[in-house]
Amino acid sequence: MKRITIIGTGYVGLVSGAGISDFGHQVRCVDIDKQKIDLLNDGSIPIYEPGLKTLIARSVNAKRLTFSVAVEEAIKWAEVIFIAVGTPQGENGDADISAVIAVAEQIGINLNNYKVISTKSTVPIGTGKMIQKIIDQHNHDKIKYDYCSNPEFLREGAAVR
Numbered sequence: 001m002k003r004i005t006i007i008g009t010g011y012v013g014l015v016s017g018a019g020i021s022d023f024g025h026q027v028r029c030v031d032i033d034k035q036k037i038d039l040l041n042d043g044s045i046p047i048y049e050p051g052l053k054t055l056i057a058r059s060v061n062a063k064r065l066t067f068s069v070a071v072e073e074a075i076k077w078a079e080v081i082f083i084a085v086g087t088p089q090g091e092n093g094d095a096d097i098s099a100v101i102a103v104a105e106q107i108g109i110n111l112n113n114y115k116v117i118s119t120k121s122t123v124p125i126g127t128g129k130m131i132q133k134i135i136d137q138h139n140h141d142k143i144k145y146d147y148c149s150n151p152e153f154l155r156e157g158a159a160v161r
Contacts, residue, residue: 001025005078007071007103009036011047012120012152013084018052021059029067030074040067071103075110082150083107083131084120097123104131108138111145118150 002025006017009031021027031037039046043060045053059065068074075081085099100121107117119131132147139145 002079003077004028004080004082005030005074006082006084007031007074008083008085008099008121009033009040009046009067010084010086011049013082014040014045014047014056015049015052016082016084016120016152017065018055018059021065022055024064027059027065028074028077029065030069030071031067032069032071034069037067037069071106072110075107076112078115080116080118081107082118082120084152087121087123095122095124097121097127100127100131101134104134105138108135111135111139111141111143113143115143115145116148117145118148120150120152122151 004020004025004027006013006027006029009017009029013029017027017029029040036046043057045056056065083100083103085103087095087097087100090096100119100123117135119128128147128149135145135147
């Protein structure tokens with residue numbers, strides 16, 4: 001059983017966290033949006049996906065899934081980190097990756113032991129190298145990590161089966 005942190009509780013992060021925890025892993029879903037985390041902790045699901053509410057309830061009741069705004073703590077706790085923050089399309093059509101950059105900085109600052117770090121967010125080609133460079137710039141203790149990309153291919157309405 002792994003300790004997994006999902007950073008971002010939008011559609012991708014929430015569905016991924018619920019699914020991974022249902023396989024028996026300990027999952028912390030974190031977000032800077034306190035209102036969203038409060039809703040999740042109260043049992044309200046801010047998105048609609050058939051079967052998701054049941055999946056989340058099962059893992060929460062089994063104490064495998066938690067929700068928090070404590071991003072730094074969740075980074076330190078994790079063995080595996082998924083970056084699943086939003087990358088909305090800007091006015092010029094490019095993905096706004098500012099949230100991904102902010103998360104990479106936080107990961108670099110808070111690395112305390114070896115971790116696997118993976119991006120689930122939809123990002124442009126080459127962003128992975130940039131994420132690694134940002135983590136390295138903030139990783140003053142030179143803690144080892146591995147990085148990979150695990151893009152989401154979820155289809156809304158059919159993500160939970």
